Amino acid sequence: MRHIISILLENESGALSRVAGLFSARAYNIESLTVAPTEDASLSRMTLVTSGSDEVIEQITKQLNKLIEVVKVVDLSEAAHIERELMLIKVRAVGKDREEVKRMCDIFRGRILDVTDGTFTIEITGTGSKLDAFVEGMDKTLILETVRTGASGIGRGERILKI
Amino acid sequence: MSDKELNGAEIVIRCLQEEGVEVVFGYPGGAVLFIYDELFKQDKVKHVLVRHEQGAAHAADGYSRASNRVGVCLVTSGPGITNAVTGIATAYMDSIPMVILSGQVPTNYIGQDAFQECDAVGITRPCVKHNFLVRNVADLAPTFKKAFHIARTGRPGPVLIDIPKDVTAATCKFEYPAQVSMRSYSPVVRGHPGQVKKAVQLLTEAKRPVVYTGGGVILSDASAELLELVKMLGLPCTNTLMGLGGFPGTDPQFLGMLGMHGTYQANMAMQNCDVLLAIGARFDDRVIGNPEHFGQVPRKIIHVDVDPSSIAKRVKVDVPIVGNVKDVLEDLVRTIKAVDEKPDRQALKEWWEQIDQWRSRDCLAYAKTGNIIKPQWVIEKLYEVTGGDCFVTSDVGQHQMWAAQYYKFDKPRRWINSGGLGTMGFGLPAAMGVQFANPGQTVACVTGESSIQMCLQELSTCKQYRLPIKIINLNNRYMGMVRQWQQFFHGNRYSESYMDALPDFVKLADGYGHRGVRIEKPADVEPALREAFSRKDELVFMDFMTDQTENVFPMVPGGKGISEMILAENL
Numbered sequence: 001m002r003h004i005i006s007i008l009l010e011n012e013s014g015a016l017s018r019v020a021g022l023f024s025a026r027a028y029n030i031e032s033l034t035v036a037p038t039e040d041a042s043l044s045r046m047t048l049v050t051s052g053s054d055e056v057i058e059q060i061t062k063q064l065n066k067l068i069e070v071v072k073v074v075d076l077s078e079a080a081h082i083e084r085e086l087m088l089i090k091v092r093a094v095g096k097d098r099e100e101v102k103r104m105c106d107i108f109r110g111r112i113l114d115v116t117d118g119t120f121t122i123e124i125t126g127t128g129s130k131l132d133a134f135v136e137g138m139d140k141t142l143i144l145e146t147v148r149t150g151a152s153g154i155g156r157g158e159r160i161l162k163i
Numbered sequence: 164m165s166d167k168e169l170n171g172a173e174i175v176i177r178c179l180q181e182e183g184v185e186v187v188f189g190y191p192g193g194a195v196l197f198i199y200d201e202l203f204k205q206d207k208v209k210h211v212l213v214r215h216e217q218g219a220a221h222a223a224d225g226y227s228r229a230s231n232r233v234g235v236c237l238v239t240s241g242p243g244i245t246n247a248v249t250g251i252a253t254a255y256m257d258s259i260p261m262v263i264l265s266g267q268v269p270t271n272y273i274g275q276d277a278f279q280e281c282d283a284v285g286i287t288r289p290c291v292k293h294n295f296l297v298r299n300v301a302d303l304a305p306t307f308k309k310a311f312h313i314a315r316t317g318r319p320g321p322v323l324i325d326i327p328k329d330v331t332a333a334t335c336k337f338e339y340p341a342q343v344s345m346r347s348y349s350p351v352v353r354g355h356p357g358q359v360k361k362a363v364q365l366l367t368e369a370k371r372p373v374v375y376t377g378g379g380v381i382l383s384d385a386s387a388e389l390l391e392l393v394k395m396l397g398l399p400c401t402n403t404l405m406g407l408g409g410f411p412g413t414d415p416q417f418l419g420m421l422g423m424h425g426t427y428q429a430n431m432a433m434q435n436c437d438v439l440l441a442i443g444a445r446f447d448d449r450v451i452g453n454p455e456h457f458g459q460v461p462r463k464i465i466h467v468d469v470d471p472s473s474i475a476k477r478v479k480v481d482v483p484i485v486g487n488v489k490d491v492l493e494d495l496v497r498t499i500k501a502v503d504e505k506p507d508r509q510a511l512k513e514w515w516e517q518i519d520q521w522r523s524r525d526c527l528a529y530a531k532t533g534n535i536i537k538p539q540w541v542i543e544k545l546y547e548v549t550g551g552d553c554f555v556t557s558d559v560g561q562h563q564m565w566a567a568q569y570y571k572f573d574k575p576r577r578w579i580n581s582g583g584l585g586t587m588g589f590g591l592p593a594a595m596g597v598q599f600a601n602p603g604q605t606v607a608c609v610t611g612e613s614s615i616q617m618c619l620q621e622l623s624t625c626k627q628y629r630l631p632i633k634i635i636n637l638n639n640r641y642m643g644m645v646r647q648w649q650q651f652f653h654g655n656r657y658s659e660s661y662m663d664a665l666p667d668f669v670k671l672a673d674g675y676g677h678r679g680v681r682i683e684k685p686a687d688v689e690p691a692l693r694e695a696f697s698r699k700d701e702l703v704f705m706d707f708m709t710d711q712t713e714n715v716f717p718m719v720p721g722g723k724g725i726s727e728m729i730l731a732e733n734l
Binding site: 021055059065066068 | 284288289292293296313345346347348470471472475476
């Protein structure tokens with residue numbers, strides 16, 4: 001099963017490689033991983049998407065907690081949460097395709113960030129599956145380049161991850 | 164705090180002094196020259212010069228295992244630290260508290276592929292509890308404080324501090340922090356009281372209970388508490404390879420070691436119990452064999468461990484208790500006293516009758532007649548000659564298993580071996596560390612002709628420091644355990660396991676300035692041991708020419724269940 005795990009860790013060099021190293025050393029899979037400092041510059045917040053049986057996920061959270069620089073770990077998928085990912089996608093847009101791409105972009109509530117004679121660069125935000133749907137819906141031959149950030153997640157309501 | 168500024172190297176030494184470090188095992192090199200210069204100028208911290216950095220790490224490890232202090236080693240950058248990696252990984256697998264100091268190229272050279280540069284924190288990351296690269300001299304003292312704290316608390320382990328050369332030359336004021344507080348690190352000490360109560364209930368209701376303990380009991384110095392608990396409830400107790408000595412080996416309630424080469428009674432009791440109390444042990448593959456087979460028999464499992472990730476990793480657990488083993492055992496004993504309930508006497512009596520029946524198979528029996536020295540016989544005689552009261556280190560292989568099976572350890576920290584990583588070459592340097600931790604005590608290193616050659620150079624260190632270690636070399640001209648597996652599972656094809664062109668160990672010992680003896684007849688075993696152990700000031704290398712065909716029994720083949728043992732009598 002897919003799990004989205006939030007990690008609060010010390011904003012120190014090496015902390016990221018400890019997390020990444022743990023996943024490769026213990027053969028856990030990483031679907032995506034995002035990390036950036038929080039409002040408290042001494043802390044980084046990481047969102048990690050992984051999958052595995054309940055036993056594997058339990059071990060993943062325990063092993064993450066064991067890392068000295070990890071302050072807190074929470075499995076967001078255990079309760080209601082919000083998940084967003086950002087994608088930048090550059091597509092070939094000439095002739096009648098310009099209209100079609102613009103329409104697709106509107107349907108997915110995307111924004112066109114950059115326009116040239118032959119291309120549009122579009123920003124789309126949403127859950128991973130929404131971004132997948134956009135890529136699916138787009139004519140494959142038009143796609144020039146995609147960049148995805150990986151998912152960021154946060155709990156709904158009063159549920160917070162803080163020290 | 165004085166206003167005088169110290170350089171980084173002086174600070175390193177001061178930090179070691181503040182931590183009460185008496186011995187550092189090391190080897191100098193370019194990046195640590197300032198540190199060696201400061202070592203030279205003082206006499207509080209003794210430096211032991213090894214002959215290879217792997218030896219430094221194993222010696223610091225052995226020192227820690229035999230003393231419950233943090234072992235410290237000091238190596239230079241590049242090959243210095245890479246040579247130490249095997250020793251660090253060995254300590255990591257067995258949760259041994261150690262601090263490794265490695266020199267690094269100057270900070271402005273890092274990443275430039277400088278001479279003797281390697282990414283020490285990167286290369287050691289998967290085999291340390293934590294590591295640090297100190298970029299600023301002002302960070303040295305706080306880093307040392309944290310490193311020693313992390314190494315010795317919670318589930319202990321090795322911590323590396325990588326120190327660039329310019330940091331050892333830069334100066335700042337020195338103040339050693341009195342305390343350490345880390346928001347991201349606070350290991351649990353006490354077990355949850357509710358869980359302790361549940362455990363006590365299960366234990367007092369048990370009809371076929373077993374206590375299974377590992378290295379955690381030794382690491383947390385909890386043997387006295389374990390003994391009290393086991394005696395109080397009349398339970399059978401078995402130890403893992405790492406746990407030997409945690410419970411007295413000569414006690415009638417001791418079932419022997421369990422696992423791949425465990426006793427018949429220990430493995431049968433483990434498989435057939437209805438309540439299992441696991442303490443400071445981790446159900447690894449060499450202990451329970453195939454977890455599916457182990458899971459076929461329903462039983463309740465209580466698992467006490469300081470590391471939550473050890474719990475429910477390989478088997479499902481009914482009552483997990485996260486906490487320091489010693490504290491949890493104290494709580495268990497106190498709670499049992501308070502509830503004043505005892506296990507079902509009749510059921511326990513029947514369980515012991517069953518266990519005694521298993522015991523009567525006498526699974527460690529072997530043929531003692533003949534003209535060839537049996538390796539088991541050497542260990543039995545070693546036990547007699549040393550009165551069961553010496554420190555025994557071992558390397559890895561058949562000799563290790565025979566030492567574990569036939570030397571009955573009554574005290575903790577007497578049996579020193581590489582259980583997790585299984586590092587050949589561990590025995591001799593570890594014995595050096597043990598000897599430094601226990602001057603004047605008897606230290607034996609049980610080894611084989613293959614293992615001993617992996618860190619043989621340390622015979623020179625032993626000479627320099629007059630370490631009177633007794634080396635028991637069980638020489639069967641084979642990598643015995645490899646040969647055993649090849650015999651059992653690879654159609655007798657002894658691929659590359661025969662040790663040809665062996666050195667003359669007697670001459671070799673002599674060459675290093677020690678006494679060497681070769682023993683070829685069973686009748687000479689005991690006199691040779693007596694003679695060697697009477698020499699209190701001399702290292703004696705005893706080269707026992709043993710039976711080449713001997714195998715270690717019982718044996719649980721890889722992937723089989725713990726009760727699916729091959730016994731000597733079956734062959």
